[in-house]
Amino acid sequence: MDTFAKLINPSDILFHCINVVILFVALRVFLYKPVRKFMNKRDKMVTDQLDNAKQVVDDANVKLTEAKQTAEDAKKQAAQLMTEAAQKAHQTSVEMLERTRHQADDIVAQAKRDAEDEKNKAQDEIKTQAAALAVEIARKVLEREVKPEDNERLVDNFLTKVG
Secondary structure, three states: OHHHHHHHHHHHHHHHHHHHHHHHHHHHHHHHHHHHHHHHHHHHHHHHHHHHHHHHHHHHHHHHHHHHHHHHHHHHHHHHHHHHHHHHHHHHHHHHHHHHHHHHHHHHHHHHHHHHHHHHHHHHHHHHHHHHHHHHHHHHHHOOOOOOOHHHHHHHHHHHHOO
16 A cells, blocks of 8 residues: 555645646636537527527518408409409490491481482372473373363372372
């Protein structure tokens, strides 16, 4: 045990203990505190970035919701405009059809008036020709001159009987 007692020197043990304490304090001051400070900064930075990312995602979701609502409103407005345009087009076509029918009726009425005028002209011409023919026949039959008043009376009597 002698050699063992020589190996264990209380002053060496004390010296080693003091060295360990000094090393511990030095490591704590020069290494642990800066590393801890760095890690806290890093943790705060990561937390801030996560909070910022969460805020950006929330903002994006709000904007997406607004965009969807705007798109839906635009679709509704477009559908409403299409419906209104279709109704207006239908109304316009109905009005045009009514105007066309009215114009067609006017054209038919005018054609009837023109036909009636032509008929009257033709009848007048036939009367005139019939009167002239009657005068010519009467002239040949009577071989005398007939006055225009007599001619008109004869034509009227003839047309009354014929017509």
